[in-house]
Amino acid sequence: MAVDSDLFCEGLVRRFGSNAAVDHISLDVPAGTFFSILGPSGCGKTTLLRLLAGFDKPDEGDIHIRGQRMNDVPPNRRPVNMVFQHLALFPTMSVGDNIGYGLKRRKVPVAERRKRIARVLEQVGLPGLEYRNPQELSGGQRQRVALARCLVLEPTLLLLDEPLGALDLKLREQMKIELKHLQKQFGTTFVYITHDQSEAMVMSDQVAVMRAGRFDQVAPPEELYREPATPFVAGFVGDNNRLAGEVMAVRDTLADIRLGDGSLVQGRVASGNLESGQRADLFIRPESLVLTGDALSPGFSAIQAKVLTTLFDGANSRVEAENGGQPVFARLPQDGSAPRLAANASIRLAWDPALARVFGADKP
Structure with missing residues (x-):
């Protein structure tokens, strides 16, 4: 336990x-950390x-x-407050009384x-x-009143159960x-579900x-996104393409993968040993x-794909495509550098292998 x-919590x-x-x-x-527990419904986070x-x-x-060990300390004796999704404010009481x-x-x-009360209202922007x-x-x-009601008690921990839902x-x-x-601003430790x-x-x-009741990975957001520890984290955190294949060789940190359409591509070994x-x-x-043509940047991998549809997505175009029956999509900038892609067009998509992650398919 850190000082x-x-x-x-242990075990x-x-x-x-x-x-x-x-x-x-x-x-x-x-102390002072904004700590989130992220997971799908039924994974155990509310429990x-x-x-x-x-x-x-x-x-x-x-x-x-x-x-201090809290196992046998009742809720009202713990230095903890909780904000629920539906806030649970008393409708017959004023803001100050709440x-x-x-x-x-x-x-x-x-x-x-x-x-x-006056001080905390000022702090949450409701003077x-x-x-x-x-x-x-x-x-x-x-929402801010519900937060103020908890923060005015100066808890060690503020627990938040999907309060923005x-x-x-x-x-x-x-x-x-x-x-x-x-x-x-308050310096209170938040545990956010x-x-x-x-x-x-x-x-x-x-x-x-x-x-499923366990933590797959605990890390800062940037690390979760760039260095997922498991296939579940890779697929759950942010958008990701998942291409199934067979390991042909492993060289240092890179793995050669043969995809279903016969393409030989590379990605960085994410964890464990690949054979x-x-x-x-x-x-x-x-x-x-x-998007790339016949001339591929040195060291890059590429696949052929057939465009299914192109969707406008603000600053980007979302290109939905498929490669050997596997769905793949790209987010391409709307800056005039990318051509307009019609349905059924054949395109070549490339990537730097250092940005891809390879997991053994038999890994959890």
């Missing part, structure tokens, strides 16, 4: 019958959050907050309560709204930036990618693909 850890297990919803999870979250909050108890393992509810329960004197009803506020303002797209984009700003990779990647200092004859998957990001 500056706000949250340290957490929570079973429901024969199913382990949380399966030997360990994590170490330094893990309930264990941290004290709403449930682990079957095995330990939870420490600021160095924010001050926890302080009142703690018997904080009225004058001190008012001072802290002077303490007498308004939550129903009179916008969705983003109600009920907001429309434009407001979600705005709140991602605001949440990151507020976390840095989401299935939305964009939320996790934009806001987080560290992201744990969770699958000739082994089935493998090559992952390449759509933005790493470039």
Whole structure:
């Protein structure tokens, strides 16, 4: 356990019958970190959050907050607060009374309560709204009231269970930036649960990618994107092409892969040992693909593909194609350098092998 850890868990297990919803999870979250747990529905992330909050108890393992073991500490005695997806604001209370509810329960004197409520409203950008009803506020303002209600109690950890899920797209984009700003402003450790990779990647200092009750990888967002540790992370975090083939040779960090259409291409070995004859998957990001002619840049790999459709996507064109029956898509810039591609056109897509990742197909 690091000296500056706000949250340290070791070997957490929570079973429901024969199913382990949380399966030997360990994590170490330094103070002041925005830590996200990212995974698909049903992977166990909400169960893990309930264990941290004290709403449930682990079957095995330990939870420490600021160095103190929390396994048997009830929720109301833990230095933790939680923001839910549907906010759970009291509709009959004013904004100020909602924010001050926890302080009142703690018997904080009225004058001190008012001072802290006013201060936190200023910090979340809602000064002077303490007498308004939550129903009179916008969705983003109600979101900030829910955050203020937790932050005014100065918790060690703030747990957030998909709090942006009920907001429309434009407001979600705005709140991602605001949440990151507020976390840095308050210096509180955030543990954020989401299935939305964009939320996790934009806001987080560290992201744990969770699958089937376990963490596949814990790393900063850039590392998850550029250096995925497993095929699941490669496929789940960001858009990726996955091309199946057979390992023909391995040279240092590069593997030669024979694809189904006969193309011989290269990618960087992602992890473990690859052997000739082994089935493998090559992952390449759509933005790493470039249109090329017969003259190939030295060291590059390329495939022939048939265009299925071309979609306008703002600054880019999204080219949907197929190679030997395998779907492949590229994200090409709308800067006039790329020709307009018609359906059924034959194109050549190339990439730098250093940007591709190769995993053995039998690896989890």
